[in-house]
Amino acid sequence: MEVLSLIGNGFLVALTPLNIGLLLMGCFVGTLLGALPGLGPVNGVAVLIPLTFAFGFDPTSSLILLCAVYFGCMYGGRISSILLNIPGDEPAIMTTLDGYPMAVQGQAANALAISGVASFVGATIAVIGLSLFAPVLARAAIHFGPADYFALYILAFATIGGIAGVDPRKTLLSALIGLMLATVGIDPISGVPRYTMDNFHLYDGIQPIVALVGLFAISEILLLLEKTAKERPKAIKVDRWLPQWSAIWPTRWAMLRGSGVGFVAGVLPGAGASLGSFMAYVFEKQKSNAKGTFGKGDPRGVAAPEAGNNAAAGGALIPMLSLGVPGSGTTAVLLAMLISLNVQPGPLLFERQPDLVWGLVASLYLANIALLILNLPMIGIFTRLMMTPTWALMPVVAAITFVGVYGISNSIFDLELMVFFGVIGYIMRKLDISLVPLVLGLLLGGDMERALRRAMSISAGDWGILIASPISITLYVLTAGFLALSVWLAVRDHKQSKAERLTEG
Amino acid sequence: MSVRLFGAAVFAIAALYTLHSQTYQITFGDVLGPSVFPLIVGIPMMILSASLVIFPTGQVEWPGRDRLWRQAVALAAFVGYTLVMEELGFPIATAALIAIVGIVMGGAPWRAIALGAVFGPGLWALFDKVLGLPLDFLGTLFG
Numbered sequence: 001m002e003v004l005s006l007i008g009n010g011f012l013v014a015l016t017p018l019n020i021g022l023l024l025m026g027c028f029v030g031t032l033l034g035a036l037p038g039l040g041p042v043n044g045v046a047v048l049i050p051l052t053f054a055f056g057f058d059p060t061s062s063l064i065l066l067c068a069v070y071f072g073c074m075y076g077g078r079i080s081s082i083l084l085n086i087p088g089d090e091p092a093i094m095t096t097l098d099g100y101p102m103a104v105q106g107q108a109a110n111a112l113a114i115s116g117v118a119s120f121v122g123a124t125i126a127v128i129g130l131s132l133f134a135p136v137l138a139r140a141a142i143h144f145g146p147a148d149y150f151a152l153y154i155l156a157f158a159t160i161g162g163i164a165g166v167d168p169r170k171t172l173l174s175a176l177i178g179l180m181l182a183t184v185g186i187d188p189i190s191g192v193p194r195y196t197m198d199n200f201h202l203y204d205g206i207q208p209i210v211a212l213v214g215l216f217a218i219s220e221i222l223l224l225l226e227k228t229a230k231e232r233p234k235a236i237k238v239d240r241w242l243p244q245w246s247a248i249w250p251t252r253w254a255m256l257r258g259s260g261v262g263f264v265a266g267v268l269p270g271a272g273a274s275l276g277s278f279m280a281y282v283f284e285k286q287k288s289n290a291k292g293t294f295g296k297g298d299p300r301g302v303a304a305p306e307a308g309n310n311a312a313a314g315g316a317l318i319p320m321l322s323l324g325v326p327g328s329g330t331t332a333v334l335l336a337m338l339i340s341l342n343v344q345p346g347p348l349l350f351e352r353q354p355d356l357v358w359g360l361v362a363s364l365y366l367a368n369i370a371l372l373i374l375n376l377p378m379i380g381i382f383t384r385l386m387m388t389p390t391w392a393l394m395p396v397v398a399a400i401t402f403v404g405v406y407g408i409s410n411s412i413f414d415l416e417l418m419v420f421f422g423v424i425g426y427i428m429r430k431l432d433i434s435l436v437p438l439v440l441g442l443l444l445g446g447d448m449e450r451a452l453r454r455a456m457s458i459s460a461g462d463w464g465i466l467i468a469s470p471i472s473i474t475l476y477v478l479t480a481g482f483l484a485l486s487v488w489l490a491v492r493d494h495k496q497s498k499a500e501r502l503t504e505g
Numbered sequence: 506m507s508v509r510l511f512g513a514a515v516f517a518i519a520a521l522y523t524l525h526s527q528t529y530q531i532t533f534g535d536v537l538g539p540s541v542f543p544l545i546v547g548i549p550m551m552i553l554s555a556s557l558v559i560f561p562t563g564q565v566e567w568p569g570r571d572r573l574w575r576q577a578v579a580l581a582a583f584v585g586y587t588l589v590m591e592e593l594g595f596p597i598a599t600a601a602l603i604a605i606v607g608i609v610m611g612g613a614p615w616r617a618i619a620l621g622a623v624f625g626p627g628l629w630a631l632f633d634k635v636l637g638l639p640l641d642f643l644g645t646l647f648g
Binding site: 054055056167169170172173176177179180183187189190191192194195218221222224225226389390391392394395396398399400402403406407412415416419422423427430431432433449452453456457460461494 | 565580
């Protein structure tokens with residue numbers, strides 16, 4: 001019952017005219033960004049963060065705007081998957097498998113409607129889960145000591161990106177580069193300037209916002225410049241905009257199952273929406289593919305991954321808000337924004353700033369309703385806007401990125417740093433090294449070091465304190481489990497690709 | 506080869522980083538001091554990057570020359586923008602940035618220039634006038 005009254009208060013925060021306006025704007029812009037091939041939620045949110053600073057809103061309103069963009073992106077990703085066979089972002093890849101064949105068979109309107117409703121079901125279940133579980137997790141996390149936090153950060157690094165199947169060494173190296181960058185600046189405990197190269201701009205450290213806008217937005221533009229020669233395929237025409245209930249209803253169980261699977265994947269630190277949609281699709285295929293229709297335009301193959309990726313997106317907010325450890329790339333970006341706004345996510349956030357937490361939760365309920373309303377009848381507008389040529393869109397995005405970052409600090413040095421990180425981001429993406437662990441390292445590095453040093457101060461230099469509590473031991477066991485899993489997956493992928501090469505040869 | 510080069514570069518940086526950490530002194534009341542955490546980060550970095558040099562994974566396809574020059578021009582435009590923005594003022598610099606990036610992205614030159622001409626002053630008006638973020642209109646050169 002306590003939760004209900006807290007959510008009730010949250011609605012009072014969310015229902016102010018400013019927050020409602022931001023919510024609607026975020027939903028619209030997010031859906032559009034998600035629908036544009038190439039610009040996924042991480043990039044979308046990264047591009048908009050500087051703008052949010054420029055607006056000068058309070059943290060609650062900023063977070064409501066960006067979370068609406070985040071949810072909108074997750075909704076919008078499916079539009080280009082279904083109509084163009086190009087996933088707007090990684091989690092939308094699974095939707096292309098059955099969504100595009102459905103569209104080819106003249107079922108585009110139904111595929112869009114099913115995916116829209118599935119997104120709503122998945123995201124709503126995730127927000128209900130968020131309302132119920134996040135406070136419980138936060139309450140449990142109050143018992144965490146500095147050594148336990150240190151173990152928690154290690155778990156976050158071990159899991160993020162690791163299960164995706166890329167080389168775990170690269171993922172870990174990316175996280176370490178982030179941690180290295182986090183040590184630049186004045187050491188908060190001893191006051192010694194570290195790795196600043198006597199450049200006073202670096203005394204404050206590297207601003208995570210500047211780094212991540214460069215890493216994601218600028219590198220995206222450099223990547224797009226490789227692709228301009230390719231003509232974009234023509235979108236499949238959608239004959240009608242009103243959905244058929246008879247097409248949606250049979251997919252209800254697939255939506256619910258997908259939501260459940262996706263939610264669990266989202267809550268795990270680091271797993272994120274890509275894993276959510278992948279697991280939801282695979283699970284549904286195993287359950288319902290008796291006639292071998294999956295991959296050929298089965299509506300359940302659209303409903304499950306869409307519900308899964310949206311549920312995962314909501315689930316990923318749970319560890320971000322209650323532990324201060326993001327569950328996905330986009331929540332890492334949101335965390336960076338919160339830290340820059342002097343809001344420290346974690347267990348105490350629920351006690352100290354209930355308006356922010358519950359205002360956000362309430363606004364997510366509202367955002368889902370707004371997105372459903374936007375996405376069913378207004379799909380035609382998004383389809384037309386989606387066809388904006390890249391040459392017209394990206395230069396404007398680039399300019400907004402520059403002015404946004406300049407607006408935060410009025411510093412040309414920050415702009416130069418952003419371009420530098422853009423080049424680094426481009427190189428790392430080309431080498432198949434995930435950027436999210438780097439951002440996470442940069443974000444959490446300071447806290448991780450402080451937790452370690454505080455723990456060592458308590459124990460007067462005895463390293464045994466790191467494994468002295470049951471919480472930290474449990475977290476290390478989980479870390480070892482995740483590492484073993486990611487190594488096993490990497491070895492399996494390596495063997496598979498080797499076998500494929502042999503059969504091709 | 507690219508992965509090896511990256512590994513070697515990161516190894517060199519990590520080695521310098523680790524070595525340099527030893528110059529930071531422990532102060533009174535700070536058990537671990539400012540040099541231990543960089544050590545904890547730097548040593549595994551060296552091991553991992555060295556392992557990438559010895560056992561690289563993944564195939565990297567870099568863009569051909571026809572694409573590379575586009576990226577170089579865009580990058581030059583970005584760097585140039587940071588250098589001249591305060592001198593030229595926001596609308597002119599931004600219009601030029603949008604036009605150049607638009608052209609290298611494959612837009613027809615006159616269309617890209619028109620886009621810059623609209624959005625350069627448009628973004629200035631939006632940020633400076635509507636959002637209240639002070640941005641120089643004429644810059645130090647003309648102002």
